Amino acid sequence: MNIFADFEQRVARTVRATLDGLGIGEADLSRIAVEPPRDAAHGDLATNAAMVLAKPLGQKPRDLAERIAEGLRADGDVAAVEIAGPGFINLRLERSFWTRHLHDILRLGADYGRGTPTGHRLNVEYVSANPTGPLHVGHCRGAVVGDTIANLAAFAGDEVAKEYYINDAGEQVNVLARSTMLRYREALGETIGEIPAGLYPGDYLKTVGAALAIRYKRELLDMDEAAWLPIVRSYAIAAMMMGIRDDLKALGIQQDVFFSERTLHEGDESRIQTAIADLRERGFVYEGRLPPPKGQLPEDWEDREQTLLRSTDVGDDVDRPLVKSDGAYTYFAADVAYFADKFARGFDEMVYVLGADHGGYVKRLEAVAKAVAGEKATVDVILCQLVKLFRDGEPVRMSKRAGEFVTLRDVVDEVGRDAVRFMMLFRKSDAPLDFDFRKVTEQSKDNPVFYVQYAHARTASIMRQATGEGIDVGNIAELDAKALDLLTDEGEIALVRKLAEFPRLVQAAAASREPHRLPFYLYDLAQAFHAQYNRGKDQTDLRFVRAEARDLTLARLALVRAVGTVVASGLGLTGVSAPDEMR
Template identity: 55%
Template sequence: MNSKITLYAAYAAIVETVLSQLASEGVLPADVSFANVTVEPPRDPSHGDLATNAAMVLAKQAKTNPRALAEQIAAKLAAQDSITSAEIAGPGFINLRLDPAAWLTELAAIAEMADDYGRSDMGAGRIVNVEYVSANPTGPMHMGHCRGAVVGDALSSLLEFAGHTVTREYYINDAGGQVDTLARSAHLRYREALGEDIGEIPEGLYPGAYLKPVGESLVKEFGDKHAAEDEADWLPIFRAEAVTRMMELIKSDLALLGIHHDVFSSEAALHAAGKPDEAEAWLRANDFVYDGVLEAPKGKAPPEDWEPVELPLFRSTRFGDDQDRPIKKSNGAWTYFGADLAYHMQKAAHADELIDIWGADHAGTVKRIKAAVAALSEGQGRPMPFDVKLVQMVQLMRGGEPVKMSKRSGNFITIADMIEEVGKDVVRFTMLTRKPEAQMEFDFAKVVEASKDNPVFYVQYAHARIRSTMRKAAEAGFAPSADALAQLGEEEIALIRNAAQFPRIIEAAAKAREAHRVAFYLYDLAADLHAFWNLGNDNPQKRFIVEQDKGLTEARLFLGQAIGQVIRNGLAVLGVEAVESM
């Protein structure tokens, strides 16, 4: 990574130096912590270039009021060569105005750091396991999976860009009853491929035509060997074969979205390796599991067939859950929670932090699995940060009318269908234009509109405009140059101010585990670029190319090139292409 320090980091360091001086002078305690001190843009740009809350967060430790401390901090900051003024606002915020040269230096830094601009070492190589998609292997990827897939993949890229080591993981739910249903459905298509008239697909089986090629491939592999066998003989074979073929299909669909996982973990393999048994033994040894009786269902009379049964219960109430949870059923089979607990223990053995991306319909299980990971942290004596991101479903629309889909009927919109119609970049960027927990509509007509209301078009068009300008400038004999950056005025500096926020946006988004912040930022940066561009519509002197002024033209080209670089870097984090023309 290019080691050049960026503007916000540089001024954060200056503020910290000033605070250290005050500590050495006895104004602040010698052991004072600067962890909560921030340097960021003021809410109102007219108040200055940067703002710091240093006096607000340190006044109590200094045993003084914030404004009194702010006066001492501001005096030292104002003495810095690149700071033209340090003004106290409100109860003790300090607004800084910078010499324009500081912003021009940052512009040069963008050009120098290029693809590494915004990259951070904040993560310090910490290993973060991000589990996302993890759809049941019973069919192609459809829109029910798409949003979580994009959110997880963009978050993984963001964390890598911010200095973490990321493991992208997919958990294959191949141990439940739905896999037996898949196997029976595949066997029916296998018999069909052998020439049997199977008639209507029986209720309860998967009717989708996507299983026809599976049946045909099974005929090529086995011939008619399993056609007349008892189910007990062919079911295990067809279960494994069908899951393998569905996972091949799923991986192919995800690849269309630009998504590739590092690890595919099998629930069936987890059970076969005895991981749930190992987990139970460890939990009992650490007093996290005990044998007890579940309370009767609350709020209504128990069912007539309900009777108290002693089960192994995980002490999830110790960690904030509503009740302790069984890890096994009365017949000795593992509950889904019991297996999931063992799976998270398996993941945690190879990570410093866990993140799960789940559909919002799994909200009810968040407390119990967080309790499980909290127990793991306590038992192992090491912190294991764990976050669950809930992603709302997407309502598909076409021209304002809902598009109905049903996986069980086989009538659904697949990810492959969507990408073929609107393209990977449109799908990915659109999925990041809302917070994951917010409802979203995806209208096939609107997402391809060439308008400001279409975020992906608006951002890509900004980059394409810059690239088009570069091509026209080259034809006219101009090239980007930093030689005359001093000719740039306030409109250009305002654009640099926004571009210079990119590194802090990356770090803030990575810290919050929210990749959509990058998409929001890119839209704002594109809006600023378009606004600056439009100045030239009324005033030729405001255009990027002013033919009679080579110095100004090449300085603006240098600016445009830098803005384009920031847009490219941001889109790369989101897995979206920065197009050259539109």
């Protein structure tokens, strides 16, 4: 139950009745919002109803607010209504409302905050690294962001597919094959010397070359490149993808679809051809010339007539080439066909999670969506900024295994999946992220993942303590709402208020594609819970477990159970475990 959505409906009904009393007919109520007030001292809820309606209705905001407030005071769940500033309306709710809401949380359990099916079909593509080497720490951030976006959307009610686009066409995979062939020869006893410029130098290809030597012995040496290249390329791509899947599994990520770019090029009439032909028929593809780029001309720029997508008609800065001078399709042409394939599979929104260096892709992908699908599907491009690794404040050196970067697996193996996933989200994705190996493993409030997981472990510890004192906690979730009325302390009610923010938080984070909101919320919830626990150290009457006050203890244990449920649910959406004990 989303109390903010509930009260938006209550406010809207009150506004409608107020306007009827003023003799005002139709009015647009869509901008009315109910939110937590910026300052908790101002109340439990705040609405902008009078502020957004006054001007179009020709009313004074404060006068309209007073009339609306009068109607809201008649709501049995509203304890007080106050007008703030020029016309904001602050509401304080009855304590019984909060204990009833706690009862709802317990009743719903792990489904608390889950949205109803929306009918919306979402494709989230993330990682999609070239299969030419192991995943690095930059891919790690995009992987966690993309996976959590997908988790949030599914929890909010969308039908979601998690997808990886395998870039297994183009020159980079031929370079991979030649690099692997060099390691194959090395495995057969040749001295290969220094890796030539332009090939991949990382040691990770040694094992692939050795496996090739076992599989083919010296057979490939007797072939010319045209014969061995497709064999080695296919073998190397499969080996790299196996390693990438294993690395993603270590991070707790399992995508639903691994889509091969090569399949877009295959067949007598490829899917790229089909997509271009369809767009040409609808007037989006033409033969023409592009003006030279501003500034210094790139070496590969050609002043020639070519096949172009009329992408400026749908919001792009320039029209985009679809075919190279040698007749091969551009990478952009594959992007067009890939989007068309997703649209044909029934998705109405495509989310792409890309590195910050792909900022130039945003407009072109949005243009592709409009050209292919019109208004029937949209694109949302999420850019992830760089991750800088530190140890005790000092930059971390590159991985020897990878040759050029720190691998995702290096990070996961050192600090664990939970720390990596949580901290990759603990800053908005479009802001740079500093990741310190020591700080993310220390057991203190300054380590957010420990602090939140400790909150869940503490809820389990409290339950074990209650059991040890002879209190049956098995039916805590089945307490009736009246039994929860014993919760009267302001700290207890404040915890329920914080729990009540969870459904709205999930919906907002899912809709905005901002997964960082979730760990921020969990940290705040953990802080509120730890604070209430610590109050019981100084005031024994506030302790969660008091064997001499059994009914009150059961009510407080119900609150503890609800905190544990929401923390576990939120951690689960981020892909982080919710331990019952911290070791």
